[in-house]
Amino acid sequence: MSTIAPQVVEHVAEVARAARTAARQLALLTRAEKDAALLALADAVDAGADRVVQANEEDLERGRAAGLPENLLDRLTLDADRTRAVADALRQVASLPDPVGEVVRGSTLANGLQIRQVRVPMGVVGMIYEARPNVTVDAAGLGLKSGNAVILRGGSAAGSTNAALVAILRAGLEERGISPDAVTLLSEGGHDAARALMTARGLVDLVIPRGGAGLIQTVVTESTVPVIETGIGNCHVVVDASADPDMAVSIVTNSKTHRTSVCNAAESLLVHRDAAERVLPGVMEQLAAAGVTVHGDEEMRRYAEAAGAAFQPITDEDDDTEFLSLDISARVVADLDAAIAHVQEHTSGHTEAIVTADRAAARRFTAEVDAAAVLVNASTRFTDGGEFGFGAEIGISTQKLHARGPMALPELTTTKWVVEGDGQVR
Incomplete structure (x- = not known):
């Protein structure tokens, strides 16, 4: 120095x-x-x-x-x-x-x-x-x-x-x-x-x-x-197998597009394979309407292109990127174990969310995921001092x-x- x-x-x-x-x-x-x-x-x-x-x-x-x-x-x-x-x-x-x-x-x-x-x-x-x-x-x-x-x-x-x-x-x-x-x-x-x-x-x-x-x-x-x-926000939304499709669409869209330049915006989407057919057409339709570019795996490509969403093949770097823009990394995962393992490898420790109707899955997620805030069936955008009722915040500690x-x-x-x-x- x-x-x-x-x-x-x-x-x-x-x-x-x-x-x-x-x-x-x-x-x-x-x-x-x-x-x-x-x-x-x-x-x-x-x-x-x-x-x-x-x-x-x-x-x-x-x-x-x-x-x-x-x-x-x-x-x-x-x-x-x-x-x-x-x-x-x-x-x-x-x-x-x-x-x-x-x-x-x-x-x-x-x-x-x-x-x-x-x-x-x-x-x-x-x-x-x-x-x-x-x-x-x-x-x-x-x-x-x-x-x-x-x-x-x-x-x-x-x-x-x-x-x-x-x-x-x-x-x-x-x-x-x-x-x-x-x-x-x-x-x-x-x-x-x-x-x-x-x-x-x-x-x-x-x-x-x-x-x-x-x-x-x-x-x-x-x-x-x-x-x-106060760390960066590589925040994930995990859509579990039991997720309600309408809820998943709403939460993913709000988490990603409500305000892209903030640290509690979602940057990564992980969808359980058993939920993909029910959830991803609606999710991709809304992301496409908002102008989001999906950095996805091959399984995501089909849903993104069918909805007219901009698509780019995902890279290893994308998994760790805080885009702060109308971009999101997206993968279809085999099960909840794979989703949690991915989050744990790539989280910045800020905010992680799961959409699920399975209480056991929610308990596992909140217990195993190591982040400052873990949300169940709610947008990542709620990790905020004002939203928590604290008044203004000085920052979000990771x-x-x-x-x-x-x-x-x-x-x-x-x-x-x-x-x-x-x-x-x-």
């Missing part, structure tokens, strides 16, 4: 020190104070919507000129409706219980000592992410509610949008008497700024990456600050330590032990 420019290291250190000071203030705020601030920030985002949309148009114009693919342009887009949605997400976070101070467990010992484990803020959380400006507001809101200061390093593709949003948020915090350093954007320093953030051990308590496989792998391998890994699945307020806290006595000695 090349040396980071010293001036960038010092700048990030200054930002982190200011954030640590702000975090100490946040830790003292009551729930009422934090909720009032979140509602004020939501109103500020609404009031500044025109400014945000204009900044976003600048980013989109640059993105189109640079040849960004449609899926990335979709993630980058923050129009009036989406701006209202991120403001509403702040209001939803305000309505949620405050995790700080929650007693996880506790007891009184035989010697009279009272011990309890309570939730406390992490402190300073760094976010490194790509062209996803909604993450800017989600991270700020969840950070405030959980008592954490956040340092944001967004991708350059969303530079104008992120700058506009953070300016609005910092002004809103200051109006509430809260240090604006609770939310900071690292807008200079290029890749060195991200590297300085993830190596600011002792100043930054946690780093969360959100983006493609390359970004996530870089942060996981190079960071000296603890990392929560690791197993500390947090797994959609991460919201509790996942942004750690715990400390508080022990109270009246003179006991050991």
